[in-house]
Amino acid sequence: MYDLNIEFRSGSEKCLYEQIYEYIRREIREGKLRPGERLPSTRSLAEYLQVSRSTASLAYDQLLSEGYIASRPYRGYYVCRMEELYRLDARGDAAGAEEQGGQGPAEEKIPAVVDFSPTATDMSRFPFSVWRKINKNVLSQGGGSLFTQGDVQGEYSLRETIGRYLHSSRGVNCTPQQIIVGAGNDYLLLLLEKILGRHVRIAMENPTYKRAYQIFDSFAYEITTVDMDEAGMSVSGLRQSDVTAAYVMPSHQYPTGALMPIGRRLELLKWANEAPGRYLIEDDYDSEFRYRGKPIPSLQASDTQGRVIYIGTFSKSIAPAIRVSYMVLPMELLERYRRQCFFYSATVSRIDQKILEEFIKEGYFERHLNKMRKHYKEKHDLLLEGLTDFEEDFRITGENAGLHLLLTGRRGQKERELILAAQSLGVRVYGLSDSLVGKAAEQPGHTVLLGYGGLECQDIDKGLALLRQAWL
Amino acid sequence: MYDLNIEFRSGSEKCLYEQIYEYIRREIREGKLRPGERLPSTRSLAEYLQVSRSTASLAYDQLLSEGYIASRPYRGYYVCRMEELYRLDARGDAAGAEEQGGQGPAEEKIPAVVDFSPTATDMSRFPFSVWRKINKNVLSQGGGSLFTQGDVQGEYSLRETIGRYLHSSRGVNCTPQQIIVGAGNDYLLLLLEKILGRHVRIAMENPTYKRAYQIFDSFAYEITTVDMDEAGMSVSGLRQSDVTAAYVMPSHQYPTGALMPIGRRLELLKWANEAPGRYLIEDDYDSEFRYRGKPIPSLQASDTQGRVIYIGTFSKSIAPAIRVSYMVLPMELLERYRRQCFFYSATVSRIDQKILEEFIKEGYFERHLNKMRKHYKEKHDLLLEGLTDFEEDFRITGENAGLHLLLTGRRGQKERELILAAQSLGVRVYGLSDSLVGKAAEQPGHTVLLGYGGLECQDIDKGLALLRQAWL
Numbered sequence: 018m019y020d021l022n023i024e025f026r027s028g029s030e031k032c033l034y035e036q037i038y039e040y041i042r043r044e045i046r047e048g049k050l051r052p053g054e055r056l057p058s059t060r061s062l063a064e065y066l067q068v069s070r071s072t073a074s075l076a077y078d079q080l081l082s083e084g085y086i087a088s089r090p091y092r093g094y095y096v097c098r099m100e101e102l103y104r105l106d107a108r109g110d111a112a113g114a115e116e117q118g119g120q121g122p123a124e125e126k127i128p129a130v131v132d133f134s135p136t137a138t139d140m141s142r143f144p145f146s147v148w149r150k151i152n153k154n155v156l157s158q159g160g161g162s163l164f165t166q167g168d169v170q171g172e173y174s175l176r177e178t179i180g181r182y183l184h185s186s187r188g189v190n191c192t193p194q195q196i197i198v199g200a201g202n203d204y205l206l207l208l209l210e211k212i213l214g215r216h217v218r219i220a221m222e223n224p225t226y227k228r229a230y231q232i233f234d235s236f237a238y239e240i241t242t243v244d245m246d247e248a249g250m251s252v253s254g255l256r257q258s259d260v261t262a263a264y265v266m267p268s269h270q271y272p273t274g275a276l277m278p279i280g281r282r283l284e285l286l287k288w289a290n291e292a293p294g295r296y297l298i299e300d301d302y303d304s305e306f307r308y309r310g311k312p313i314p315s316l317q318a319s320d321t322q323g324r325v326i327y328i329g330t331f332s333k334s335i336a337p338a339i340r341v342s343y344m345v346l347p348m349e350l351l352e353r354y355r356r357q358c359f360f361y362s363a364t365v366s367r368i369d370q371k372i373l374e375e376f377i378k379e380g381y382f383e384r385h386l387n388k389m390r391k392h393y394k395e396k397h398d399l400l401l402e403g404l405t406d407f408e409e410d411f412r413i414t415g416e417n418a419g420l421h422l423l424l425t426g427r428r429g430q431k432e433r434e435l436i437l438a439a440q441s442l443g444v445r446v447y448g449l450s451d452s453l454v455g456k457a458a459e460q461p462g463h464t465v466l467l468g469y470g471g472l473e474c475q476d477i478d479k480g481l482a483l484l485r486q487a488w489l
Numbered sequence: 490m491y492d493l494n495i496e497f498r499s500g501s502e503k504c505l506y507e508q509i510y511e512y513i514r515r516e517i518r519e520g521k522l523r524p525g526e527r528l529p530s531t532r533s534l535a536e537y538l539q540v541s542r543s544t545a546s547l548a549y550d551q552l553l554s555e556g557y558i559a560s561r562p563y564r565g566y567y568v569c570r571m572e573e574l575y576r577l578d579a580r581g582d583a584a585g586a587e588e589q590g591g592q593g594p595a596e597e598k599i600p601a602v603v604d605f606s607p608t609a610t611d612m613s614r615f616p617f618s619v620w621r622k623i624n625k626n627v628l629s630q631g632g633g634s635l636f637t638q639g640d641v642q643g644e645y646s647l648r649e650t651i652g653r654y655l656h657s658s659r660g661v662n663c664t665p666q667q668i669i670v671g672a673g674n675d676y677l678l679l680l681l682e683k684i685l686g687r688h689v690r691i692a693m694e695n696p697t698y699k700r701a702y703q704i705f706d707s708f709a710y711e712i713t714t715v716d717m718d719e720a721g722m723s724v725s726g727l728r729q730s731d732v733t734a735a736y737v738m739p740s741h742q743y744p745t746g747a748l749m750p751i752g753r754r755l756e757l758l759k760w761a762n763e764a765p766g767r768y769l770i771e772d773d774y775d776s777e778f779r780y781r782g783k784p785i786p787s788l789q790a791s792d793t794q795g796r797v798i799y800i801g802t803f804s805k806s807i808a809p810a811i812r813v814s815y816m817v818l819p820m821e822l823l824e825r826y827r828r829q830c831f832f833y834s835a836t837v838s839r840i841d842q843k844i845l846e847e848f849i850k851e852g853y854f855e856r857h858l859n860k861m862r863k864h865y866k867e868k869h870d871l872l873l874e875g876l877t878d879f880e881e882d883f884r885i886t887g888e889n890a891g892l893h894l895l896l897t898g899r900r901g902q903k904e905r906e907l908i909l910a911a912q913s914l915g916v917r918v919y920g921l922s923d924s925l926v927g928k929a930a931e932q933p934g935h936t937v938l939l940g941y942g943g944l945e946c947q948d949i950d951k952g953l954a955l956l957r958q959a960w961l
Contacts, residue, residue, distance in 0.1 A: 081645050087664045088649055140633040149628045156621045161612040166809035173553050177560060192559045200672040200812070200836035207679045211707050215687075231832040235683050337638035338838045340672070360703040364672035364836055367810045 023066060033068050037076035045085050045096055056086060056094040130443035131480030135272065135421035137471025142392055143336055147381050148372075155371045167367040169359065171198025171343075175374040179343050182377060187301065188318030189327055191345045197354070198343050200364035202300070202330050203232060205344045208361060209326065210236045212346070212354050213262065213296070220263040222250050224452035226271045229264060229300065242455050245270070249277035252284040262296045263289075267316040268304040272452040272466055274415020274423065282316050289324035296350075301329045305386050307418040308394045323347030331373065334386060341365050341373055393420060396469045396477060403481040410489060420470030423449065426463035430488070435465050438487040444480050495538060505540050509548035517557050517568055528558060528566040602915035603952035607744065607893035609943025614864055615808055616857055623847045631843060639839040641831065643670025643815075647846040651815050654849060659773065660790030661799055663817045669826070670815050672836035674772070674802050675704060677816045680833060681798065682708045684818070684826050685734065685768070692735040694722050696924035698743045701736060701772065714927050717742070721749035724756040734768045735760075739788040740776040744924045744938055746887020746895065754788050761796035768822075773801045777858050779890040780866045795819030803845065806858060813837050813845055865892060868941045868949060875953040882961060892942030895921065898935035902960070907937050910959040916952050 023040045025033060044050040057065065059073040066073070077094060080086045088094050155163070170176065176193035183189035199205040206229070210217075219233055223242035233240055243254035243263075250265055263285065267277035277285075289295040299316045307313065317327040327345040332338075346354055376382050400422070404413055411424040426435065432448040439446045447468070450461035469477055495512045497505060516522040529537065531545040538545070549566060552558045560566050627635070642648065648665035655661035671677040678701070682689075691705055695714035705712055715726035715735075722737055735757065739749035749757075761767045771788045779785065789799040799817040804810075818826055848854050872894070876885055883896040898907065904920040911918045919940070922933035941949055 078645070081649075081665075087666060089664060140636050143633065143636060145628075145633075149625070152624060152628060153621070156617075156624060161615065161617075164612050164615060164808035164810040166804070173550070177553075192561065193553075194559060200676070201834055203833045204672065204676060204679075204836055207676075215709065228832050228834075235829060235832075237687065332638070336636035338636040338840055340834075340836055340838045357707060360700050360707075361675045362673055362700075362812075364676055364812055366812045366841065369838065369841065 025066075034072045034075035034079070037062075037066070037068070037073065038079045041076065041080060042085055050096050052096050054096045056096065058093055129440075129445040131472065131476050131483065132445040133421075133447070133467040133469065133480060134445070134471055135447055135466045135468030137468060138333065138337065138420065139389070139392065139470055140336060141473075142385075142388055144381060144385055148376070151372050151375045151379070151381075155368060155375060159368065159371060163367050163371060165367065167363055167370070169361060169363050170194075171196065171363060171365065172367060172370045172374070175370045176343075178374050178377050182382070183315075183327075183329070183343075183345070186312065187304065187329075188314030189345060190318065190320075191327075195345050195348070195351055196343055197346065198341060198363070198365055198370065200340045200342075201332065202302075202328055202342045203228070204364055205328055205342050206232050208354075208358060209298070209344065210238075211358050211361075212350050217262055218258075218260040219298075220250065220255050220258050220260040221454070222265065222270065223454055223457050224272055224449055225264070225454065226266065226300065226302075227452050227454070230454050233264070240454075242457070245273070245275070247275055248281040249275050250281075250285065252281065252288060255285070255288055261294055262298060264298045264300065265316070266300045266302065268301055268313050269307070269418045271302065271419075272415075272421070272423070272449060274417065274419055274421070276313060276417065277316070279319070282319055285316070286320055286322070286324060290322050295324065296326055296347075297324055298326045299328065301327060303333045303419050304329075305334045306390055306393050306420060308390075308397055309417040317345060320347075323349055326350065334389075335373075335376070335382070339369075339373065341369065393470060396472065396474060397422075399474055400467065400469050400477050400481070403478065406485060406489065421466050421468035424465050424467060430463055432461040432463060432465060435463075435488060439465075439484055442483040442487050444483045444487065446484075497538075506544045506547035506551070509534075509538070509540070509545065510551045513548065513552060514557055522568050524568050526568045528568065530565055601912075601917040603944065603948050603955065604917040605893075605919070605939040605941065605952060606917070606943055607919055607938045607940030609940055610805065610809065610892065611861070611864065611942055612808060613945075614857075614860055616853060619853050620844070620848070623844050623851070623853075627840060627843045627847060631840065635839050635843060637839065639835055639842070641833060641835050642666075643668065643835060643837065644839060644842045644846070647842045648815075650846050650849050654854070655787075655799075655801070655815075655817070658784065659776065659801075660786030661817060662790065663799075667818050667820070667823055668815055669818065670813060670835070670837055670842065672812045672814070673804065674774075674800055674814045675700070676836055677800060677814050678704050680826075680830060681770075681816065682710075683830050683833075684822050689734055690730075690732040691770075692722065692727050692730050692732040693926070694737065694742065695926055695929050696744055696921055697736070697926065698738065698772065698774075699924050699926070702926050705736070712926075714929070717745070717747070719747055720753040721747050722753075722757065724753065724760060727757070727760055733766055734770060736770045736772065737788070738772045738774065740773055740785050741779070741890045743774065743891075744887075744893070744895070744921060746889065746891055746893070748785060748889065749788070751791070754791055757788070758792055758794070758796060761792075762794050767796065768798055768819075769796055770798045771800065773799060775805045775891050776801075777806045778862055778865055778892060780862075780869055781889040789817060792819075795821055798822065806861075807845075807848070807854070811841075811845065813841065865942060868944065868946060869894075871946055872939065872941050872949050872953070875950065878957060878961065893938050893940035896937050896939060902935055904933040904935060904937060907935075907960060911937075911956055914955040914959050916955045916959065918956075 023037060025036055041050065059070055059077055063070040063073040077086065081088065085097060086094050087097050173193055175198060176196040179196055180191055180193045197205065199208060215237065218239045218241065220241050220243045221230060222245040230240065241258040241260055243258055244251045249267060249270055250263060255263060267282055269276065285297055289297050297316065301315055315327060317325040324347065326347065328342065330342040332340065401416055407424065410427055412427055414423045416422045432450055436446055436448055447466040448461055449464035449466060450458055495509055497508055513522065531542055531549055535542040535545040549558065553560065557569060558566050559569050645665055647670060648668040651668055652663055652665050669677065671680060687709065690711045690713065692713050692715045693702060694717040702712065713730040713732055715730055716723045721739060721742055722735060727735060739754055741748065757769055761769050769788065773787055787799060789797040796819065798819065800814065802814040804812065873888055879896065882899055884899055886895045888894045904922055908918055908920055919938040920933055921936035921938060922930055
């Protein structure tokens, strides 16, 4: 058995499992533990180190999930081959936002003390006990039919409930027949590819939501990036681009936070109405969180000709684990869906659909949204207030909605420098260039994103203090 | 308000809600209730007819789910437009197996007394209380991290558990890294399209699993159907076809029930090894249910060169509502997946993954499978015994595994005639031609499928008696 001489530092801030994990990771990276080498079982590791077995398991789980080690059925844990290791590293970097910054050797990377991730959400206020109760009720009352496969578009009653919610909160006009429920936006986009067909020429703003870009790119859609101003996608740019579809986030553009005013919306709709087969894909991903002014109806609400494909998700508004999104199809595309895609089975279990339906119907969803809006606003206000000192050096934008805002250096500070300076003090901020595509991505500017959704108030304060030190 | 003069027949076998549903459906079909016309609310309908409100709701739900009526948020129920109605009809027919037979006006369609559906499963023995218990434990112990998004490939611990199960029960050799968990086979095939790339030339048996055919067809894959014998896909046919991939079900071909012997498997693997980029897609959809002889290891188990893409599902072995399937990728394709598909997020909630993991780990899955195998075997034996009388007129095949068997007329009886004769006595059987593709589908033969998975023993007896009357 490989001899693991881990010296536990009792004064360390790190708990035992982290120390074990880091020790083994270092041994692997430095080649002392070699590819294919077998690790002790969790039981014998625990005995040897005099720690609990669950501590040893936690360390291995972490190594497993990061791909340093692998387990083989009934044979224990092995060190992964090195190419595999590097591939995993490459993958981590490619994943973009998650791994931004810290290009030095990973061993030396300082773990972030405060992570202003623009994609993190806050689960601490989630009504777990309500969710459990509904879960229990649904399972005990549902009976056997709950376990059958159900409607390919999603349960009718859930679609009705979603339709009602979308109508009242987002002004969306549709019948439940037009709604397709699916396991996440990515799946719905895969389905949309089959509906719209291949070789679609699609326009996207730049910067845009990178994941959607990557997905459209994997479709071999011809993607044209169109410039944007404060109002969103430039319509003259769109007209020049000879596309048949445009992907937009009119209620809260990611990452700029821009809200598309009604004038621009109508121009976009006019473009879509001018030729048959033109569509606008509206990704309404986090429109629930708006802090200033009235809620903004969706673009779909202004669409009288069936030109808007509306997509939204509960992953952001309820919890990331809730893999339920919805797509509202115009009638023309609904027909195509029924002709061309009727054989794609449902991707969300009826049980989960029923739980979600009850959560919405019983008013818990609305209550949760109101609570979270208030809670996020507190963090938002705290961050914005704390940023007053920064205003001389930075322009602050995107502050009216969503879970992040943008800081643009007024004195020519470079994105990369800002990120590294923050990182040196243990603060992680994110570059706008993560969301740029094409040539624009090669010329990063002066803007960083600060997300606050996942941070507690004291962390925001701490992060602000460190950023002041780093940047001002 | 439209006047609904429903006369309830007290002696009728049909319950009240069915009578209301059928009345309104007839009124719509006959044009007495016109498109766009508003229906009374469930409350006023209930009052008017002196039935409970839930009875009225049930009737409307049925009409809604069949697309006769639509509901609009806060405005009530409306009769659908007629084109919409016809489209829904067309869709039902296109869905194939589900709607086979009964081409007369739907009003006159006699509801099947016994439905030998080859795709139905039996949920009556599902361990609901165990499932509820695990559900409760997972939710109460899991904490907030359960509600986060999790690994794109599926939770590592679930993949380990699946890998162990596949290794011990199906001989599959893989690490958890090679497993991708997804919301159903259809989703995994969509993902596979992105991994394999466009313009794949794929071979399928004929007859084959129609849904997989439809899905590959929607990919614009070039599909070549290859003849099959009792051993499965003809390898000389495959060699002539100039394809790069072949879709097979070696452990239990659908619909023929053929088991591919090891010789044929090795020939297929040899073909795959002869040129780079060739793959075999193994759909191991219901290999759990085999009644004669030992369990057959998967094709993947014999693959030493990483040529087999293995796909399986829990929808068949646990419950159709469990939208969890798994795909085992060879290393070469795993690399491509990581390069090209890392941005596709997980489609199964962590909560559902954890419940499934516990269900398997705690031994409930194996126990359930054993119980169901025994239970399905009882039905299988009963049906097979009852078919003794039929042997003079029919050849019986596919009887060693799965949840259906095949009857082929020895006296030139045509598939369509057999279906209609059965239907006239209220028995639904299914034509082999539902699973034929291309020109072969235009020349239906003499074979019908009898599924028994979803039938109780007394229904099998009843069905057999009626079929004796219809066919002998």
